[in-house]
């Protein structure tokens with residue numbers, strides 16, 4: 023009891039003073055949570071307050087944000103070559119920086135990271151692990167992470183997961199994400215280790231192999247699975263083809279991220295795997311440990327304790343107003359990010375700013391936006407409105423042909439959207455019926471004669487994460 | 500048997516029984532708030548023990564008024580813990596201030612008269628009783644196990660032994676509190692006799708009772724309660740007959756109770772733990788819930804029988 027109080031105090035002091043948080047102290051706190059759960063079966067009173075952080079109150083929040091931004095900027099000015107130059111050019115005074123000054127500063131984009139990655143490494147940073155992200159341009163970006171960061175993020179994640187009752191010694195995780203997503207994999211391993219849970223890292227392997235693992239009858243059968251929506255779709259298709267039903271699985275929860283998750287696919291996952299919940303999450307190596315999750319009302323709620331969140335208008339770089347579309351711009355705070363930090367990182371992920379009114383969802387204590395609607399470069403700009411990839415995807419994946427993982431290409435032709443789809447999407451439904459579905463959803467979408475292509479051609483035109491298949495001896499048969 | 504000894508036995512029996520049974524009654528009915536993270540562990544035992552050892556030494560050197568201030572603070576927080584979930588805050592502060600204030604006034608003004616002395620003891624006893632019930636529940640509901648309590652009692656036995664026979668301050672301490680407001684003990688004065696039992700001992704008995712009941716159920720209690728009566732009240736009372744050095748007639752009688760109780764507590768725990776594993780709070784909650792479920796079913800059963808008869 024006393025030790026735990028001291029550990030919490032140490033963590034709180036580090037957060038208040040902006041000093042590095044001792045990851046070992048945090049890991050011991052995770053142990054304390056495990057012991058608490060073992061003794062009582064649940065955390066004590068006021069756990070909600072602990073989870074939401076002391077900054078859930080809007081008044082305190084602004085002051086906290088200013089302080090954290092100043093702290094982060096001061097450190098970047100000292101140790102980050104890239105931001106030293108940028109702040110000098112824009113005459114940023116870190117000591118007096120406030121939330122309101124941010125729009126005057128340029129954002130950082132992936133291309134800046136690609137152009138000169140070394141300029142982003144801090145002088146005192148100790149890189150330990152890198153995640154290589156391959157964009158569509160083909161130029162890989164390397165994001166370096168330190169030992170401190172990986173330990174800290176994992177412990178923070180384990181702590182909140184345990185307190186929310188989402189992880190624990192009785193859980194067994196199956197991880198079907200790309201083996202190259204090293205930071206995510208490492209965190210999965212560490213969180214499970216800290217929470218005394220089991221982990222199976224499988225990667226993006228042959229779906230049959232993943233399903234065999236999911237359907238294990240022994241008591242270490244996976245209870246939770248992390249994956250991309252496109253791979254989830256392939257698992258659902260394969261399971262149905264193999265005649266597997268919810269009785270074959272022990273899954274309680276699917277954690278999805280990295281791509282847009284549609285309601286149709288969520289429903290299919292619930293039916294096929296018998297899961298209670300499909301959590302839709304947001305995470306990006308560049309801005310970790312800031313992450314988010316979608317609530318039952320469909321908002322994306324990002325963690326405000328570890329970073330500053332902005333939504334900037336698509337065309338003006340100014341803060342987007344309620345109801346407007348904008349891209350998510352994230353600044354992870356020091357001391358949560360130290361090795362290769364970014365400031366005002368434009369994720370290019372588009373969201374809509376929610377109306378300026380109180381929320382009533384389960385995460386209402388922290389502000390939300392709409393769920394991710396797609397990448398800014400994939401927006402379809404019609405004369406009178408902007409159509410987001412999510413709008414098309416949600417209608418498309420709800421087609422009776424269940425054409426998932428969704429592969430289509432869409433472009434604006436004059437006043438409407440031209441859709442190119444694979445033959446498989448027209449199983450049991452005609453082209454005009456598909457068009458009508460879109461019209462009913464308020465979208466003027468047309469499919470031209472030549473716009474129905476073979477499945478192979480479509481796969482080539484529109485790659486998805488589930489295509490990054492990793493081979494195994496079993497999978498090669 | 501002298502009237503002095505008889506009186507002491509009566510006071511000790513009443514004091515230990517009231518504390519043990521009161522703590523159990525409270526444990527079965529009141530759920531105290533606990534922090535989001537944290538379980539009472541053996542390290543907390545050492546911390547509490549350090550306080551129990553350090554505080555009396557402090558009491559000996561502190562000037563009277565500072566000592567009283569210290570006791571007011573201690574009892575205010577202890578009574579607050581006990582009654583927070585039971586009495587609304589606005590009345591609670593009023594009540595605590597009233598009881599402690601009255602205690603101080605009586606101690607300073609009425610001690611000359613027998614009635615005054617008795618009122619003083621009555622007030623002290625109520626405060627000490629409520630404080631030990633609340634604190635014991637705070638610890639046990641915070642995860643303190645009977646294993647921890649037994650360890651606590653054994654350590655206190657050493658402490659009692661050292662301070663009784665090697666560095667004899669126990670008696671000086673008892674004298675120090677004599678007539679001071681808020682004497683941390685349950686006691687009474689009658690016919691020239693004066694007997695009391697200290698808060699540290701009371702806390703141990705309260706802890707032992709509820710930890711045994713929580714960890715081992717009804718059987719735990721049926722072992723713990725007699726052990727408290729025999730080793731915590733009777734044996735220490737008869738001890739003065741054996742160990743002459745302990746008696747000092749006229750002024751309150753001090754008993755190194757833990758010397759008897761510590762080893763007995765350890766043996767009882769080991770015996771109980773051999774029969775069944777000690778239950779956690781979680782398992783205790785579950786047992787409570789299923790007992791309630793059964794009670795409901797029985798009630799429903801009786802209800803339907805009544806209905807059948809009525810039809």
Ligand SMILES: [Zn+2]
Nearest residue numbers: 317319321383
């Ligand atoms: Zn929400």
